[in-house]
Amino acid sequence: MSANRWLATGNYFTTYKEEQRIFLTHTDRLIFSFFLVCVFVWPLVFETNNKSMLVVDNILIAMIAVLGLNLVTGFAGLISIGHAAFVGVGAYTVASVSRVMGDDYILLTHAWPAMILASGLVGAVFGAMVGLPAFRLKHLYLAIATLSFQMIFQWTINFMEFFNQGQTIFVGRIFWLNGEVGRNEHYIFWYYVILIILVLLGFMVRNLLRTRFGRCLIAVRDNDRAADAMGMHPGLTKVYAFGLAGFFAGIAGALHAYLYRGVGIESFTLHESITYLAMAIVGGLGTLNGSFWGPAAIKMLELQVEKIAEHAGDMMPASMNLATALRPLTFGLVIVLFLMFEPRGIANWWRIIRSYFKLWPFRY
Amino acid sequence: MRNHKMMFVPILMSFIAVLFFAANLQAGEVYKLALSLAITGPTSDAGNPYAKGVEDYFRFVNDTKMLGDDRIECTIRDDQYKTDVTKRNFEDFLDQGIVLYLNYSTGSTMGLKRDFEEEKIAVIPASFHAGNLVDSNYIFLPIASYSEQTIGLAEYVANNHKGDKPKVALFVHPSAFGRGPVEDVEKAAKAGLNIEVVEVVEHGQDLDNTAMLKRLKSKGVQYVISQTVQSPVATMLKDAARLGYTAKTFGEAGKITFMGAHYTGGNDLIALAGAAAENFFWTTSYKLTSEKSAGADAQLALAARYGRDEKAANSHNYTNGIMVAQVATEVIKRVKKQGLKVNRKTLYDELNQMNGAKAFQPDTTVGPVTYSKTDHAGVDTLQLYRVDGGVFRSVGTPFLCEYIKKI
Numbered sequence: 224m225s226a227n228r229w230l231a232t233g234n235y236f237t238t239y240k241e242e243q244r245i246f247l248t249h250t251d252r253l254i255f256s257f258f259l260v261c262v263f264v265w266p267l268v269f270e271t272n273n274k275s276m277l278v279v280d281n282i283l284i285a286m287i288a289v290l291g292l293n294l295v296t297g298f299a300g301l302i303s304i305g306h307a308a309f310v311g312v313g314a315y316t317v318a319s320v321s322r323v324m325g326d327d328y329i330l331l332t333h334a335w336p337a338m339i340l341a342s343g344l345v346g347a348v349f350g351a352m353v354g355l356p357a358f359r360l361k362h363l364y365l366a367i368a369t370l371s372f373q374m375i376f377q378w379t380i381n382f383m384e385f386f387n388q389g390q391t392i393f394v395g396r397i398f399w400l401n402g403e404v405g406r407n408e409h410y411i412f413w414y415y416v417i418l419i420i421l422v423l424l425g426f427m428v429r430n431l432l433r434t435r436f437g438r439c440l441i442a443v444r445d446n447d448r449a450a451d452a453m454g455m456h457p458g459l460t461k462v463y464a465f466g467l468a469g470f471f472a473g474i475a476g477a478l479h480a481y482l483y484r485g486v487g488i489e490s491f492t493l494h495e496s497i498t499y500l501a502m503a504i505v506g507g508l509g510t511l512n513g514s515f516w517g518p519a520a521i522k523m524l525e526l527q528v529e530k531i532a533e534h535a536g537d538m539m540p541a542s543m544n545l546a547t548a549l550r551p552l553t554f555g556l557v558i559v560l561f562l563m564f565e566p567r568g569i570a571n572w573w574r575i576i577r578s579y580f581k582l583w584p585f586r587y
Numbered sequence: 588m589r590n591h592k593m594m595f596v597p598i599l600m601s602f603i604a605v606l607f608f609a610a611n612l613q614a615g616e617v618y619k620l621a622l623s624l625a626i627t628g629p630t631s632d633a634g635n636p637y638a639k640g641v642e643d644y645f646r647f648v649n650d651t652k653m654l655g656d657d658r659i660e661c662t663i664r665d666d667q668y669k670t671d672v673t674k675r676n677f678e679d680f681l682d683q684g685i686v687l688y689l690n691y692s693t694g695s696t697m698g699l700k701r702d703f704e705e706e707k708i709a710v711i712p713a714s715f716h717a718g719n720l721v722d723s724n725y726i727f728l729p730i731a732s733y734s735e736q737t738i739g740l741a742e743y744v745a746n747n748h749k750g751d752k753p754k755v756a757l758f759v760h761p762s763a764f765g766r767g768p769v770e771d772v773e774k775a776a777k778a779g780l781n782i783e784v785v786e787v788v789e790h791g792q793d794l795d796n797t798a799m800l801k802r803l804k805s806k807g808v809q810y811v812i813s814q815t816v817q818s819p820v821a822t823m824l825k826d827a828a829r830l831g832y833t834a835k836t837f838g839e840a841g842k843i844t845f846m847g848a849h850y851t852g853g854n855d856l857i858a859l860a861g862a863a864a865e866n867f868f869w870t871t872s873y874k875l876t877s878e879k880s881a882g883a884d885a886q887l888a889l890a891a892r893y894g895r896d897e898k899a900a901n902s903h904n905y906t907n908g909i910m911v912a913q914v915a916t917e918v919i920k921r922v923k924k925q926g927l928k929v930n931r932k933t934l935y936d937e938l939n940q941m942n943g944a945k946a947f948q949p950d951t952t953v954g955p956v957t958y959s960k961t962d963h964a965g966v967d968t969l970q971l972y973r974v975d976g977g978v979f980r981s982v983g984t985p986f987l988c989e990y991i992k993k994i
């Protein structure tokens with residue numbers, strides 16, 4: 224390890240513990256702390272409106288979901304095409320309580336942190352269950368198993384009266400220390416809640432990757448037979464990867480339910496699953512910060528494409544419906560371009576930028 | 588000389604200021620409205636002409652100074668038929684200070700119901716789902732609900748069928764939009780409506796309905812009432828025509844008569860099904876351009892004025908959009924006339940008084956628009972149409988659904 228804890232131009236570690244530090248230098252820690260302060264303070268400094276806060280909250284929720292997806296697909300190498308269904312499990316856990324006990328039941332409105340945690344746990348259980356075929360299946364076959372879960376989930380919600388046949392199930396307004404969280408402060412309140420949860424989960428993943436459980440995931444992804452020979456249990460590792468992904472997804476689903484104050488099936492369809500996968504790919508599979516870059520990039524792209532499609536819809540003849548095709552086309556194109564030219568995702572750009580500053584003033 | 592120059596500057600400034608304020612006074616009020624709908628994505632074939640109808644009518648209101656110097660500014664935004672996006676749009680519209688909101692889909696109208704209540708803002712959606720009105724005070728349906736339309740068709744069957752109790756199948760969209768009226772039709776049958784509901788078919792994305800039609804035929808089904816969108820109906824009609832099942836006249840023995848509610852019909856259905864659409868019975872509360880009327884003429888003139896193509900000009904969804912804009916304009920006009928400030932509350936109150944002598948009769952509908960505290964379905968009257976020679980023609984006179992009051 225470099226003697227200077229503020230500026231380390233190379234990777235010099237003398238102990239294994241040193242390499243496992245969350246922040247390699249004090250500068251890293253300082254920059255991260257400054258960034259955290261910024262994200263917590265900016266809504267208090269700048270004027271915000273409900274629409275922009277809703278967009279930001281949505282991005283943060285997607286980050287939580289993609290953190291989970293990155294664990295199972297990026298770190299453990301198991302393709303999951305049903306991630307939106309796991310998010311849906313979390314959301315419908317909240318919705319089920321609302322359906323049975325009423326949307327203003329105290330458990331929903333006052334004990335909402337417990338509900339969010341419970342949704343995560345239910346998501347974990349479903350995740351682990353769907354991961355069970357991982358004992359026998361690999362690669363595309365396992366991906367199809369997750370796809371079938373997505374289909375079963377959609378069918379169940381769409382046809383069961385209990386789930387209002389996919390139509391919105393309302394969730395009441397929650398209470399905080401100073402009473403009911405009203406309409407005016409709703410989005411800003413959830414911004415802080417989601418942000419805190421995201422930071423906690425982010426650190427959780429960072430820590431997980433420093434433990435043997437985290438290293439197991441990567442070992443199984445790289446070569447499960449070798450991992451087996453080293454004494455790991457590839458099957459159980461895969462199941463627990465799915466369980467973890469389900470937990471993150473469940474938390475994201477519950478937050479979605481509370482943010483929108485209702486749950487409807489259209490937020491958890493196969494299309495959403497593909498979108499989560501696109502976020503993970505674009506952000507950078509198998510990287511922690513890729514889970515943050517991907518959702519932000521895709522959601523912002525979505526907003527821009529929306530605007531373009533709207534203008535295109537005005538200008539092009541309705542019968543051609545080209546504007547409708549613009550969105551899937553753009554997504555497809557972005558994913559293909561990233562896979563072709565930057566398979567390591569935006570996270571790699573971040574790595575290059577960091578390396579530049581780390582090595583500066585040297586070029587190598 | 589210097590003094591004169593110094594005097595000139597303040598005089599000029601004062602003159603400019605007076606002009607500025609005078610111009611502002613003359614500019615009148617701007618009433619902000621908004622519409623979020625599917626211009627792209629699912630159902631955009633209906634959303635597109637609908638948006639044009641709303642846009643054109645408000646342009647017409649402003650261009651012809653229907654509200655004097657006051658103007659209506661209606662922001663129209665695409666939501667791709669997604670409730671999440673509709674919610675985002677709605678929040679944006681609220682930030683802009685809208686006084687009335689026009690929504691579109693059933694899902695988003697149901698999903699945002701709580702927001703409408705909290706914001707106390709009157710909403711006129713393009714969805715006619717009866718469920719929109721449950722636990723809601725601020726949603727106003729433009730015309731009779733899907734339930735009323737479907738039961739109305741069932742009543743027509745019961746009243747005009749010759750022979751034993753007619754056997755009916757319901758062909759519905761697999762969503763709340765499609766399922767909504769099923770329970771109500773069954774309730775009407777239990778309440779004494781002389782029909783037997785043999786089967787309820789929730790269609791998928793089938794490209795062939797042969798098996799379904801053969802099954803219905805084997806069960807003795809004589810009438811199929813559809814509550815969905817045009818394309819699945821077109822597929823069914825084409826298969827029925829190929830199998831030789833389509834009735835040439837209403838209730839033809841041994842054949843099936845096909846019928847449908849508002850979103851199943853229109854010119855798009857004829858374009859999709861071609862000759863197989865012949866003798867399809869359809870109900871809506873709108874007047875059509877295929878039949879001569881003052882409303883149809885005004886609609887075509889409006890479309891021509893703003894350069895719309897023939898397809899949009901003749902679309903019943905274009906009519907639908909115009910009618911909603913007409914209601915919005917009328918209610919603003921009435922509030923203004925009373926000397927009240929146009930805001931959410933006064934518009935809501937005025938909409939609730941749109942009944943009796945104050946009922947509104949737009950030229951685009953077959954009956955008056957009536958709202959009250961207890962009735963938020965606009966035009967209660969329905970007109971039956973039938974495809975005859977490639978166009979929809981009226982069958983009889985406008986009618987009211989009777990059994991809706993009994994269930």
